[in-house]
């Protein structure tokens with residue numbers, strides 16, 4: 573049984589109605605438990621639970637310290653190609669947006685890698701659009717091989733692949749896979765992904781499972797908040813993470829809460845996720861899954877990220893550039909970006925903030941041997 577069966581089971585479920593029925597007593601009851609079940613997740617994600625953010629935060633902080641210690645891991649994203657054959661209506665790299673597309677050569681990737689590594693960063697996330705003709709597996713394999721010279725952990729946020737293809741990239745040295753479902757609502761998914769390979773909801777949904785079987789040691793998943801109804805998305809993302817944790821106990825599972833931000837040629841978000849909902853979702857996830865990694869990107873503002881350090885976050889991107897070639901290549905200074913970075917502090921500044929908050933910034937906590 574895959575997570576697709578669970579999605580189909582939940583398709584007729586009235587999420588809204590269910591959230592509305594949650595009472596204060598339900599929330600208090602869930603907060604008292606040591607081990608939470610699905611119903612508790614619902615309770616803690618309901619509007620009613622917003623009156624309990626303080627006790628939720630205290631418990632989340634304690635659980636995070638207990639399972640992760642006093643650390644926040646850092647990573648940097650590196651966009652190596654903005655070619656894309658998909659038409660996701662919320663993305664600046666959408667094939668319908670006209671701009672000169674770029675793909676880095678292997679030499680350019682090495683220059684970018686060196687520039688990022690010079691900041692002290694040892695965990696990298698490689699990103700591409702979905703254009704297998706421009707960025708075939710052989711190119712990605714070479715990119716990973718070059719990255720191994722500079723980084724101890726290489727994560728991929730590329731287009732979904734078959735298990736065998738992932739095996740090739742794991743063998744080259746990639747250890748972690750990020751793939752967002754974007755929206756778990758199949759109707760909204762269809763609207764947002766009108767054509768291209770990404771129109772296949774099920775193939776995307778089952779990507780983390782293929783990745784785990786291929787040998788990735790860590791998976792990062794989530795929804796892009798702004799597309800579907802946020803409470804339902806938060807619930808399904810957590811159920812997906814929980815399913816993966818149960819099925820693949822040796823794999824590190826993380827969730828992210830990317831919120832749609834501005835980029836050239838994209839739609840406005842339909843369902844804005846407020847800061848308070850963002851915090852509540854993070855806390856509910858932490859209480860439901862104490863060992864869950866929670867990743868926070870530079871889409872969020874510096875002030876907001878500073879507060880999230882204490883609320884269950886375990887991983888921050890920093891010093892991020894979201895256009896191809898932006899770290900070191902002078903001729904790419906006008907790069908079109910996938911989304912706008914809001915926290916534009918340097919790696920050193922983010923690391924200082926983490927230290928001042930009483931946590932330790934970690935640049936390296938993994939090495940493939």
Ligand code: SF4
Nearest residue numbers: 656660663665666701
């Ligand atoms: S979200 Fe990814 S697949 Fe969709 S248009 Fe953007 S780069 Fe392409």
